[in-house]
Amino acid sequence: TEAFLTAIDKADALNAFVHKTPELALERAKAADARIQAGDAPDMCGLPIGIKDLFCTKGVPSQAASRILEGFTPEYESTVSQKLEDAGAVMLGKLNMDEFAMGSSNETSVYGNAINPWRRGNDDADLTPGGSSGGSAAAVAADLCLAATGTDTGGSIRQPAAFTGITGIKPTYGRCSRWGVVAFASSLDQAGPMTKDVRDAAIMLEAMCGHDAKDSTSSELAVPNFEAMLTGDIKGKKIGIPKEYRMDGMPAEIEKLWAEGTEMLKAAGAEIVDISLPHTKYALPAYYVIAPAEASSNLARYDGVRYGHRATLGAGDGITEMYEKTRAEGFGHEVQRRVMVGTYVLSAGFYDAYYNRARRVRTLIKQDFENVFAQGIDAILTPATPSAAFGVGEMTDADPIQMYLNDVFTVTVNLAGLPGVSVPTGLNDQGLPLGLQLIGRPWEEGDLLNTAYALE
Ligand code: GLN
Numbered sequence: 439t440e441a442f443l444t445a446i447d448k449a450d451a452l453n454a455f456v457h458k459t460p461e462l463a464l465e466r467a468k469a470a471d472a473r474i475q476a477g478d479a480p481d482m483c484g485l486p487i488g489i490k491d492l493f494c495t496k497g498v499p500s501q502a503a504s505r506i507l508e509g510f511t512p513e514y515e516s517t518v519s520q521k522l523e524d525a526g527a528v529m530l531g532k533l534n535m536d537e538f539a540m541g542s543s544n545e546t547s548v549y550g551n552a553i554n555p556w557r558r559g560n561d562d563a564d565l566t567p568g569g570s571s572g573g574s575a576a577a578v579a580a581d582l583c584l585a586a587t588g589t590d591t592g593g594s595i596r597q598p599a600a601f602t603g604i605t606g607i608k609p610t611y612g613r614c615s616r617w618g619v620v621a622f623a624s625s626l627d628q629a630g631p632m633t634k635d636v637r638d639a640a641i642m643l644e645a646m647c648g649h650d651a652k653d654s655t656s657s658e659l660a661v662p663n664f665e666a667m668l669t670g671d672i673k674g675k676k677i678g679i680p681k682e683y684r685m686d687g688m689p690a691e692i693e694k695l696w697a698e699g700t701e702m703l704k705a706a707g708a709e710i711v712d713i714s715l716p717h718t719k720y721a722l723p724a725y726y727v728i729a730p731a732e733a734s735s736n737l738a739r740y741d742g743v744r745y746g747h748r749a750t751l752g753a754g755d756g757i758t759e760m761y762e763k764t765r766a767e768g769f770g771h772e773v774q775r776r777v778m779v780g781t782y783v784l785s786a787g788f789y790d791a792y793y794n795r796a797r798r799v800r801t802l803i804k805q806d807f808e809n810v811f812a813q814g815i816d817a818i819l820t821p822a823t824p825s826a827a828f829g830v831g832e833m834t835d836a837d838p839i840q841m842y843l844n845d846v847f848t849v850t851v852n853l854a855g856l857p858g859v860s861v862p863t864g865l866n867d868q869g870l871p872l873g874l875q876l877i878g879r880p881w882e883e884g885d886l887l888n889t890a891y892a893l894e
Contacts, residue, residue, distance in 0.1 A: 439467035439528050442486040446530060446582045454567075454577040456491055456549045457499050458531040466528045473526065482645055483526030488577045488586040491532045492539055492570075493519045493629075494618040498529075502620040503547040504537045506768025507746040516618025517650045518587060518629045525645035530583050534573025537770045538737065539594055539622045542844040543833065544572025546772040554602055554827050555580040559868040565827040568598030568844075574632045575602040585633040585642050589619060591626045592725050593848025596860035599632055600822035600873025603862040605639045605894070606632040607887065610880045611855035612657040613643075615650030623732035624655075626725075626852040636861065636891045640664035643883060659881055667884035672892045673707030678815040682718035683847060685824070691866045692821045699819055699863055699874040699893060706892045713815060715806040718850060720799045725849040726842055727783050727796035733773075734780025740768060775838065804854040811879050817889045820847050822860040822873035847875060857883045861890045 443460050463486065470484035494500045494512035501507040515523070523529070534552040536544055543566040544551040554567040554576060567576040571588030575598035578586050588595035590608035599606030607630045614629040621627060631642035644664050650656045679700060684693075704710050742748040742764030749763035769777065783792035810818070824846055833840045851858035857880070860873040874893065878886030 439463050439484070439486050439530070442530055442583055449580055449582055452553045452555060452576050452580055452582070453550055454534055454552045454573045454580065454582055455488065455531040456503065456534045456573065459498055459529060462498070463528050463530050466523070470526050470528060480524070480526040481641055482522065485527050485584050486530050487522065487527045488531060488533045488574060488583040489519050489529050490571055490574050490587050490589060491535050492589050492620045493587060494620065495519055495529065495532065498532065500532065500620070501548070501746070502538050503535045503549055504768065504770070504773065505548045505747055506740045506764070510746040512618070514618060517615035517652060518619065518646050521648065522587070522645055527645070533571075533577055533586055536570035536572065537773050538620065538733070539570040539589055539591055540733070540772050540776055541569040542593070542597055542841050543828070543830075544569040545830065546770050548770065551830055552576040553830070556602065556827060556870055558870055564830045566601070566830050568601035568827065570594040571598045571606075571632060575599055575604060575606075578602070578604045578632050578634065585631055585638055587629055587646070588632045589627060589629050590852065591622050591729060592852050593845045595630045595632060596822050596848050596858055596873070596875055597844060599860040600862070600871070601827035603871030604632055604634060605636055605859065605861055605890070606630060607639050607643060607859040607883065608851065608857065609643060609647060609883050610657070610857045612655050613647040613883065615648075615653040615656045617650055617652040621736040623729040624736060625732060626729060628852075636887055636894050637665060637668060639859070640668055640884075640887050657881070662884050664884045664887055667888050668891045669888060670891055672703065672889050675708045675816045675889060676711050676814050677703050677708045677889070678711050678713035678810050678818040680713050680715045680718065680818055680820060682715050683820045685846065689825060691826070691872065692824065695864055695872050695874060696819070696821050702893055703819065703889070711815060713810045713818070715810065715850070717799065717802040717806050721803055721850040721853055722842065722846055724796040724799040724803070725845065725853060726779070727792050728800065728853070730776040730780035731784050731793050732780070734777045734784065737769075737773070737777055740765065772838070800853045803850055807854045807856060807877075816879070817886055818877040820875045820877065822847060822875040826866050826868070826870035826872055851877055856880055857886050859886055859890045861893050863893060
């Protein structure tokens with residue numbers, strides 16, 4: 439723990455940790471030592487980790503990287519971070535992210551973006567670690583912690599994992615309790631681990647998941663020992679390659695990576711099957727209707743009364759001005775855009791045309807996956823991202839669609855509620871990491887991680 443705390447202090451330039459908790463960490467590390475000495479060490483005893491700022495942590499500022507939560511220090515601990523603490527993990531601090539987890543570059547954070555420890559060839563320019571769990575990815579890649587929590591609504595664990603050469607899994611919707619995790623889009627949000635490798639992901643995922651009476655969508659299914667399922671044996675497994683993911687203009691390096699990953703799985707004894715997921719092209723538009731709709735509702739609670747920031751009011755300002763000024767000051771541009779889009783698609787005149795249509799598309803996307811699983815497909819292999827990490831400022835706010843396109847391979851998985859893992863599988867010509875995604879059957883994270891294990 440001491441070594442990691444020193445490393446974190448030396449790496450301030452990466453802007454990965456937005457709130458450090460050294461005293462608390464040392465106290466918990468001592469307690470972990472005592473448990474180890476007493477011979478009662480749980481799985482993650484004494485392992486130093488980082489927690490994304492989206493998780494509420496008792497007595498420790500939890501701002502979701504937003505100005506509107508300035509000064510908010512929760513009285514409670516999220517179920518997932520509590521479970522990690524119970525498993526002996528030692529929190530080193532809170533990690534940077536896009537504001538309310540809305541973004542793919544960490545650039546919407548009120549703290550400014552975290553920086554990717556990787557460089558493009560000899561070019562010194564800063565690259566983004568991806569987002570929204572960009573601080574988590576940067577911290578794990580730069581050895582500032584052994585592992586970190588992330589959350590994934592449309593790719594926020596898998597894309598930053600791919601951009602930084604680490605492993606990240608979004609479990610099946612309902613595997614991890616959402617209680618105490620600041621809500622973005624409740625029907626899509628899931629927490630998951632971001633780790634150095636697949637084995638660490640298996641260990642940490644087991645510690646994070648399980649039923650929680652405080653989240654009615656959390657599953658009552660038993661949590662398997664995921665690590666024990668990492669045999670590396672994938673003989674006879676059927677791996678689907680969806681033709682719709684071979685998008686126009688896909689960079690040659692991504693095509694090559696995908697082909698190499700396919701060969702690796704084949705060499706390990708898997709059967710490769712061409713499949714079709716016909717509604718894939720509608721996933722991104724459907725996601726960018728559903729996620730903002732849910733966000734506009736979830737973010738209504740930030741009213742200047744219940745949490746965090748309140749604007750300074752002028753003489754004669756009433757409650758309406760208080761709401762308006764607080765929300766105008768407290769939310770950044772991207773969050774405001776989502777609230778506006780969400781409010782629009784839910785409004786009486788447009789509800790059927792946008793929100794209801796997007797929900798129907800979501801069902802079709804889910805059925806696409808159900809159909810291929812019914813044909814005996816065990817997992818689906820796709821690229822995790824359409825490119826390697828891009829430069830800070832390269833995809834500016836001026837063109838949000840460019841940024842949204844980053845999520846093209848990941849949002850389908852959230853819409854269908856399936857588990858998806860991003861595995862680092864190589865470097866491009868400029869020496870930047872690239873990742874492949876494996877999508878699994880619902881509740882079969884163990885099997886999925888075992889396939890990922892064969893790929894790493
Ligand atoms: N980039 C996507 C978005 O901005 C996904 C974010 C996430 O998964 N939290 O909505």
